[in-house]
Amino acid sequence: MAENKEEDVRLGANKFTEKQPLGTAAQTDKDYKEPPPAPLAPNKCASVGIQGIAWAFGGMIFALVYCTAGISGGHINPAVTFGLFLARKLSLTRALFYIVMQCLGAICGAGVVKGYMTGPYQDLKGGANFVNHGYTKGSGLGAEIIGTFVLVYTVFSATDAKRNARDSHVPILAPLPIGFAVFLVHLATIPITGTGINPARSLGAAIIYNRDHAWDDHWIFWVGPFIGAALAAVYHQIVIRAIPFKSSRAC
Template sequence: MEGKEEDVRLGANRFSERQPIGTAAQNQEKDYKEPPPAPLFEPAEFFSWSFYRAGIAEFMATFLFLYITVLTVMGVVKSTTKCSTVGIQGIAWAFGGMIFALVYCTAGISGGHINPAVTFGLLLARKLSLNRALFYMVMQCLGAICGAGVVKGFQKGLYQSNGGGANVVAAGYTKGDGLGAEIVGTFILVYTVFSATDAKRNARDSHVPILAPLPIGFAVFLVHLATIPITGTGINPARSLGAAVIYNKDHAWDDHWIFWVGPFIGAALAALYHQVVIRAIPFKNRT
């Protein structure tokens, strides 16, 4: 029996890296440094070059994102045969691959949001200030408009006749279907962003060479595979706005609210889920 008790004690200490589950985890000493919450409003940022540099990075990344992805969409829809283009799978790869590349390039400058819904979710989680979030969103939307505009400049008539890459709810689906697809799709994306960039994960999995942009880009790819037939896949209000502004047809604007409301709801739910369930924020004890 004594030998067995010793084995039990050794077994309990053998896997010290394992984290306790449930509320017990809240009482353990942290092996990582939790970044402090960002202030709601930080006027000093307006006098910092890094603030404007980050905004420029968001503009350029969203510009390149729309340029490549909308150009890919145009190449698919104008073709008379599916075999001569990359098809829906290629469109999904274009969106996911560009997000992977652009997040990798801009993460160290602006955080690599490239999406107002991602920015909104991180704002709710106190990862950045309100003034920075609004600045990012404006720059993202401007970059998206410019990116779609360059694509239209190649062949205006062809661009207008093939939908301009604008997001609309496809025939056979209701507006509720489109809204639901955008909410769930954005939830998956923003949830992946939170998980891939979590300080706690970085500490726990420091021995695993995880590249955060990879799961983010892969999440975008998978969501596009699922929802391109429903809405053309928005999950990014800047992407939807840029294509709608340049295309500028009535039917593109009829459903446009879905591509703002859906992503923002999905991002808010992802932020809530990550902070309350995944990170298990401790609640104050009532005495």
């Protein structure tokens, strides 16, 4: 009897075969339709976008500052060096030496990128900074000033000995807020200028690419960051550092 029942089940399964299509095509008798599945990206970098670029810059700055902070202070950026010089954190000779080395490093880095990624390098115009269409030079300059102010002020705040003494119970890894500030500034200013905030980075890309548009707005990426760094230094040293500790007195 058991064998006969198993035979009947097999015959029934074969008799009524599944002809209904699977997936979204099976919804012909429903009163709604699911959207089709999103296509896969045509290449590995197509879905990176502004956010991915911002994370790349912020993460790399975090790593570089962490690795070089114990050697040179982890400046990396002439605007940061200039701001710290104005705050009398380093001498003029050391500041000039740092800026020259930062520019040479940026030129070498841009050359390596061009050598290894010839096709994408040309398509992306060498990564050179310029004011994008739809924005004025004034908008680009303002974006560079504000973006660099945020970065340099974060550097001052994260490395302030007075704050460390006051908030010693709050552990802080200085490269982390600095890298996160770079990430946020890139999110805001990539559509405007491609985000400079580092004159050495802009100079290296312009020299290696060396096309007209790379030099058209180049002055913005020196003047803007240096103004932003100067404002951050003045604000931190005169306004913030001028606030004394609150001392409690016994009645």
